[in-house]
Amino acid sequence: MKIGQQTWQFASPPRIVSTASAVGEKEGQGPLGIDFDLVVSDPYVGQKTWELAERKLMEMAHDKAITKAGLERGNIDLVVAGDLLCQNISANFSARTHGRPYLGVFSACASSMEAVALAAALVDAGQADYVLAAVSSHNSTAERMFRFPTEYGAQKPPTAHSTVTGAGAVVIGKAQNGIRITYATIGNVVDLGVQSPWEMGAAMAPAAVATIDQHFRDTGRQPADYDLIVTGDLARVGHPIAEELLSQKGWNLSGRFADCGNLIYDPKTQSEVFSGGSGAACCAVVTFSHLLPKLVAGDWKRMLVVATGALLSSVSAQQNETVPCIAHAVAFEAAVT
Amino acid sequence: MSVQMGEEQKRYQAFLKGRQPSRPWLLNSIRAFLSGGAICLIGQAIQETFVHIYHYSEQIAGNPTVAILILLSALFTGFGVYDVFARYAGAGSAVPVTGFANAIAAAALEHKAEGYIVGVGTNMFKVAGAVIVYGVVAAFFVGLVRYLFTHI
Known part of the structure; x- marks a missing residue:
């Protein structure tokens, strides 16, 4: 049900049935390392190319989420997935592996919450019993597509980001238990004239602000209604902005x-x-494996996840276009309030 | 086209001033000076070796020296070390001939996955190509100026 301008309210809230993450070594060594389901130390994940490695991570996350849900592939009515590569090859080609009905999505690094919002809406509307939402990114596929060859020596500015290697997946369905998805606020594209692809934090911050502001206006909620409001990948530069x-x-x-x-x-x-x-996986793996468990444990009651995406391409950046950005917000609430 | 730079965009660009960390110019320059100098020192040592041990003339010793530096740079690129060094060295690693070799070797390695013809062959000069094109163009004009000065 639409409320306000841009927000969907889910009448019979869809539930998080299971979550899964598969990440690379650097993410595994980070502060959240123990939270991830699978940590792969080989950057190639035993594959021949970076693209195959990312796809493998996506498939590992898919399978892990389905197994943790106690389901089988055949029980998944729909997969909604996306990634950062041209023509969404990680999501599209892994859809060949799972063979289930599939919708591809792209909002760059905001794809995670786009997928979750769509999955929740479809479950809420009764179009599906179980939907698998997933995204992936890989540091090396992103480097070679958006920046330089991986072994090329280049000095990056302090405003640069490090693309997360990993994949996050979540099974959303009609269930009696589990975290409820109550609202989704779909963002509009915001471009405040940032041109440098090295300044994504500053470029994306206004998009996150627009979506968060709209979410509060549409729902009538206040910041204090949430235990945590978390953005996707504004990082140390964009987040304070x-x-x-x-x-x-x-x-x-x-x-x-x-x-x-x-x-x-x-x-x-x-x-x-x-x-x-x-990267698309940044918001996904942190939310699915680190933040949502805090709602399950009862530490928090409500959380708003605002995934942020910079919708540039390497061609648009070379043609000196400014960076259009988007942010999608999804509200997660503990099973019982 | 890019977004129209309206009032909102101008206000945001002004707001951003001082809110983003700038590149550490001075530190980067010092690092570039030291590491670029170190590469040149190694090059000099190799050249002196050719001159004093193998009795090459100074001019002829230049060619095998460059070849060795290129070989070393390509090897270190393959071992995944050169980009780590370059992250520290910045322009110090990009300006000497080793940076050029790294640009070619890195692109060649990167595109091996797409095969030797459309992958390596097509993309090898993806990063370094601009240097070659504008190097040749610049050499042409410098040569032209030199010709005019010496013959007129």
């Missing part, structure tokens, strides 16, 4: 505002972190 912009709009989020890109790596002990993590 977003917090400041929100306070200018009258929303004080201090103490309850975090960012998945900040949480996933420790810049003090890990090299090559720059401003923090990014």
Whole structure:
């Protein structure tokens, strides 16, 4: 049901049946390492190419989520998945492996919450009993597509991001128990004129602000209604900018505002972190494996996840276009309030 | 086209000033100076070896020296070490001939997955190609100027 301008309210809230994550070594060595289901130390994941490696991670996350849900592939009515590569090859080709009905999505690094929002809407509407939502990214596939060859020596500015290697998957369905998905606020594309692909935090912050602001207006909720409001990958540069912009709009989020890109790596002990993590998998693996369990454990009651995406391509960046950005927000609530 | 730079965009660009960390220019310059100098020192040592031990003339010793530096750079690229060094060295690793070799070797390695013809062959000069094109163009104009000065 639509409420306000951009928000969907789910009348019979779909539930999180299971979550799964498969990540690379660097993510496994980070502060959240013990939370992830599968940590693969081989960056090629036993495959021949980086693209095959990312696809393998996606398939591992799919299978793990289905197994943890106590289901079989055949029980999944629909898969909604996305990634960062051209023509969504990680999601599309892994759909060949699972063979289930499939919808591909792309909102760059905001794809995780786009997939979750769509999956929840379809379950809520009764179009499916179980939907698998998944996203993936790989540091090396992203490097070679958006930046330089992986072995090329280039010095990056401190505003750069480190793309997360991993895949996150979640089974959403009609169930009696489990975390409820209550609202989704679909973002509009915001472009405030940031041109450098090395400044994604600053580019994406206004999109996150627009979606968070709209979410509060549409639902009538306040920041204090959430135990945590977490953005996808604004990281150490973009996150404080977003917090400041929100306070200018009258929303004080201090103490309850975090960012998945900040949480996933420790810049003090890990090299090559720059401003923090990014990539479609960043928001997904941190949310699915680190944050949602806190709702299950009863530490928190409500959480708003705002995945942020920079919708640039390597061609648009070379043609000096500014970076259009988007953010999608999904509200997760503990099984019983 | 890019987004129209309206009032909102201009205000945001002004707001961003000082809110993003800038590149550490001075530190990067010092690192580039030291590491670039170190590469050149190694090159000099190799050249002196050719001159004093193998009795090459200084001019002829230049060619095998460059070849050895290129070989070393390509090897270190293959071992996955050169990019780590370059992250520290910045321009210090990009400007000497080793940076050029790294650009070609890295692109060749990267595209091996797409095969030797459309992969390696097509993409090998993806990063370094611009240097070759504009190097040749610049050499042409410098040669032209030199010709005019010496013959007129």
